[in-house]
Amino acid sequence: MKAAIITFPGSNRERDMRMALTRVNNGKAPLDVWHGDSDLPQGLDLIVLPGGFSYGDYLRVGAMAANSPIMRAVKARADAGTRVLAVCNGFQIACEAGLLPGALMTNAGLQFICKEVNLRIETTQSEFTQKYRKGQTIRVPVAHHDGNYTLDADSVKQLEDEDRIAFRYADGLGNVAPETNLNGSVSNIAGIYNAKKTVLGLMPHPENATDPVCGGTDGLGLFESIAESLS
Amino acid sequence: MKARVHVSLKNGVLDPQGKAIGHALHGLGFKDVADVRQGKLIELELTGALASKPKAEIEAAVKEMAQKLLANTVIENFSVELVG
Numbered sequence: 001m002k003a004a005i006i007t008f009p010g011s012n013r014e015r016d017m018r019m020a021l022t023r024v025n026n027g028k029a030p031l032d033v034w035h036g037d038s039d040l041p042q043g044l045d046l047i048v049l050p051g052g053f054s055y056g057d058y059l060r061v062g063a064m065a066a067n068s069p070i071m072r073a074v075k076a077r078a079d080a081g082t083r084v085l086a087v088c089n090g091f092q093i094a095c096e097a098g099l100l101p102g103a104l105m106t107n108a109g110l111q112f113i114c115k116e117v118n119l120r121i122e123t124t125q126s127e128f129t130q131k132y133r134k135g136q137t138i139r140v141p142v143a144h145h146d147g148n149y150t151l152d153a154d155s156v157k158q159l160e161d162e163d164r165i166a167f168r169y170a171d172g173l174g175n176v177a178p179e180t181n182l183n184g185s186v187s188n189i190a191g192i193y194n195a196k197k198t199v200l201g202l203m204p205h206p207e208n209a210t211d212p213v214c215g216g217t218d219g220l221g222l223f224e225s226i227a228e229s230l231s
Numbered sequence: 232m233k234a235r236v237h238v239s240l241k242n243g244v245l246d247p248q249g250k251a252i253g254h255a256l257h258g259l260g261f262k263d264v265a266d267v268r269q270g271k272l273i274e275l276e277l278t279g280a281l282a283s284k285p286k287a288e289i290e291a292a293v294k295e296m297a298q299k300l301l302a303n304t305v306i307e308n309f310s311v312e313l314v315g
Contacts (some may be wrong), residue, residue, distance in 0.1 A: 067299075103303055105244070184247070
């Protein structure tokens, strides 16, 4: 699998992402691409938009990064079918860039939330989650201030009908309820796919749950799924 | 020539910050505030060829800026005002 991580000014999880990808890719590290570049390396199987606070969250979260030179190339590759994993700030950037529907707004409680949460795997019919079981609960960290996923009701229904909701905020038993809604996201949504299921965006950080000595390994399944699909 | 772009959240989109401001106003004794919505105001100082064009063309150009960057039309409305 040939992967590349895009680093923006203010990205801060690109190294964690690199470790997670290297772990599942036979020790082969992903390539680094800078936001100011206008071209991507040839033959990429996966592009990653990592977490952080690109451009200081100026204007709206992800808005400035979505208009940086490299994103034109990312959009072209995504349209051509290259897989994209967009985590946290990456999810915000992907929404702003139009790769995914909806928008991420300020958390309903107005607080920055940094803790471990339970996610229910909503579908395993994807190259990103095939190693999990449908309905399985995994524990991964979140760290965000703007993770309140917002989308109109008709479009949420469409996501449901097309099996494009990847993860929902749940309790430890996999129950999804208003009380388990972390940040006000519509329908407890923590992650979604584009129509072709080639782009996954999510607020939690699976890359920070891939090492048994630090944060557990519940996020590893996602990276193993990707490596298996794209290798 | 100056352009002002007013950006506000669409109706139906929850505004947690507006809600918190409302609570704070109630705490200060302003009980007659029913609802608060927070938006933003972006001022653009225009220059060059654009500034000397007819108003309709300037407005169209600023609207394009708003659509492409200044507002996220998934969640926000905007209006353009030309000054001077």
